Amino acid sequence: MRNVTAENITETFTGYFGDDTDPRVKQLMSSLAHHLHSFVKETKLTHDEWQYALKMLQWTGDITTEERNEFVLLSDVLGVSSLVDMIHSTPEATSSSVLGPFHISNAPPRAFGADFKGDFSGEVVLVEGVVRDTSGNPIPLASVDIWQTAPNGLYSSQDEQQDINSFHGVFTTDQQGRYAFTTVRPVCYTVPSDGPVGKLLNATGRHPWRPSHLHYIVSAEGFRSLVTEVFPDDDPYLDQDTVFGVRNDLVTTYQPQAAGTFPEQGLELSGKVDGPFSKIQFDPILMAQHQG
Ligand code: BEZ
Ligand code: FE
Numbered sequence: 001m002r003n004v005t006a007e008n009i010t011e012t013f014t015g016y017f018g019d020d021t022d023p024r025v026k027q028l029m030s031s032l033a034h035h036l037h038s039f040v041k042e043t044k045l046t047h048d049e050w051q052y053a054l055k056m057l058q059w060t061g062d063i064t065t066e067e068r069n070e071f072v073l074l075s076d077v078l079g080v081s082s083l084v085d086m087i088h089s090t091p092e093a094t095s096s097s098v099l100g101p102f103h104i105s106n107a108p109p110r111a112f113g114a115d116f117k118g119d120f121s122g123e124v125v126l127v128e129g130v131v132r133d134t135s136g137n138p139i140p141l142a143s144v145d146i147w148q149t150a151p152n153g154l155y156s157s158q159d160e161q162q163d164i165n166s167f168h169g170v171f172t173t174d175q176q177g178r179y180a181f182t183t184v185r186p187v188c189y190t191v192p193s194d195g196p197v198g199k200l201l202n203a204t205g206r207h208p209w210r211p212s213h214l215h216y217i218v219s220a221e222g223f224r225s226l227v228t229e230v231f232p233d234d235d236p237y238l239d240q241d242t243v244f245g246v247r248n249d250l251v252t253t254y255q256p257q258a259a260g261t262f263p264e265q266g267l268e269l270s271g272k273v274d275g276p277f278s279k280i281q282f283d284p285i286l287m288a289q290h291q292g
Helices: 009-015 023-043 047-063 070-077 080-087 196-203
Strands: 124-130 143-147 168-172 178-184 214-219 226-232 255-257 277-281
Touching: 009 023, 047 070, 047 196, 070 080, 070 196, 168 178
Parallel strands: 124 277
Antiparallel strands: 124 178, 143 168, 143 214, 214 226, 255 277
């Protein structure tokens, strides 16, 4: 196209694709150009605004390290990470939710009924559940990788006071598909807000808080892996998670239990609990690989 105009630039862009362009790449890039060009026209984007946006992207790259990926965080606070999750989820399985940057590979294996809390103080919680398939059958030998903040709101990788394995562990479900452990209640915390994402949140009058949660990656042979989170129903940030991770089926009630009622019959728990504690039940449902 020799005479490129505001009217024909999108069509011109897609006309430049080579004949052997992968069809999916063609579809993605055509749609991206269409939406980007429409955005520029609709908002009458100025030179200064576009330069500013490019500087923000450059800062996002500059601040990104092995430990901190600001692009992922940007995707999270823009709702894109959650949207990609949601359009690929199936209603029969447990909803997926954001992974976040604090998962560690090679977390230690933990026995059924293990204790996460050690000497940390806080509200003691017994977490129990059964991993099931979409027909309700328990899945034995599923891997349940769980991580959370300490009561100070920090993950082990953010906190020099904690061992790297603190509040991380991988359970294997028993023959009835069960897992169980004791811990202290995780707390709400803020996503990193000292970079471009923080600036964006600030400019749009948003806060950086996430409601308290336990992270899960549940996997089993023949099933799709599930990356998800579990939230308490009384958290002040439940309705305003800055990364849009909350779904109805991921909200649980911390049920208060009287002192002296621990351990439960039939559970072999290694944590010692004398006083009152809370109990939550979370049963992840996995979709078979061939389903959906
Ligand atoms: C997290 O839950 O660990 C997390 C999720 C998204 C961004 C930052 C942290
Ligand atoms: Fe988290």
